[in-house]
Amino acid sequence: MTDLPDPSEEGAWRELRLLQAEMDADIARLYEEAAIPGIRPSFVGELLRLHHRGPMTIGELAASLDRTHSAASQKVAALRAAGLVRTVPGADARSKRVVLTQRAEAIVDRLAAEWRATEATVAELEAEIPYPLQQVVRDLRTALARRSFHDRILDRLREDPAWHSDTH
Template sequence: MAETGKTRKEDPGAGVGDPSRESLWRPLRVLQEGMDAEIARIYAERRIEGLKPSFVRELLRLHACGPMTIGALAESVGRTHSALSQKVAAMRAAGWVETVAGADARSKEVTLTEQARGVIGRLAAEWRATEAAVAEIEAEIPYPLSRVVVDIERALERKSFHDRIAEKLAEDPAWE
C-alpha cells in the first residue's frame, strides 16, 4: 500500500514527534517486499505452495553443491550461521529441506527433500528470469540499482554505517 504523505485523521500518533514517520529505508524495503510478493505470485500461479522467494538461493545452492552443513551453506551464501540456522528451520518446516547425519556422527547436513528436487528446475528458471527482469529494469532507469549498491558499499568503506550512526548519536542529547 503506497503512502500518500497525508496525515489520516484516525491516526492518533500523527505529528507527535514520532521519528519512525520519516524513513529513507522504507521505500527500498517496500520495493523489495513488493518485488518478492510478485515472485511469490509466480510460484502460486504454478502451484508451488509454501515457497518463499527468500528460500530459493539456498535451495539452488544445495542442488548445485549437494548436502552441506549449516555452517558451510551459510558461508557459501554470505550469511551468518545463526541467520541461516533459522532459515533452515523454516525451510524444513515448509518441507523444502531436511537434515541428515553428516560425515561424522556429530555433524548434520542440510539436503533437499523430494518436494524441492521436484521443482528445482523451475526455481532455476525463475532465478534466471528474475535476474533478466532486473537487468531489464536497470536498463530502463538512469541510475542502475547495482551501481547504487556499489556506490553505497564504497561510501561505507570510507566510513562504516556504525561510525556514521555513532557520530549522529553523539550529537543528539536524547542519546545520553
C-alpha cells in the same frame, strides 16, 4: 509518551523496502499460479545452492550465501517445516548436513528458471533507468569504505542527548 516526533515514521529507505516486498510478492504470485505451493522467494537461494553444491552443514550453507549462522539456521528450520529440506548425520556425531527432499528436487529446476527470469528482468529494469541500483550499491559501498556506517551513526549519536541518558 514524549513530545518528540516518532522517529519510526521516518525512513529514508522505506520506499526501497516496500519496492522489494512488492517484487517478492509478484514472485510469490508466480509460484502460486504455477501450482508450486509453500515456496517463498526467500527460500530459493538456499534451495538452489543445496541443489548445485550438494548437502552442507548449516555453517557451510551460511558461508556460501554470505549469511550468519543464525540466519541460516532459522531458514533451514523454515525449509524443514515446509518439507523442502531434511537433516542427516554429518561426518561426526556433532554435525548434521542439510539435504533437499524429493519434493524440493522435483521443483528446483523450475525455481532456477524463475531465478534466471528474475535476474534478466532486473537487468531490463536497470536498463530503463538513468542510474541503476547496482551502481547505487557500488557507490554506497565505496562511501562506506571511506567511513563506516557504524562510525557515521556514532557521530550523530554523540550529538543526541537522548543517547547518553541513563534512564534505562
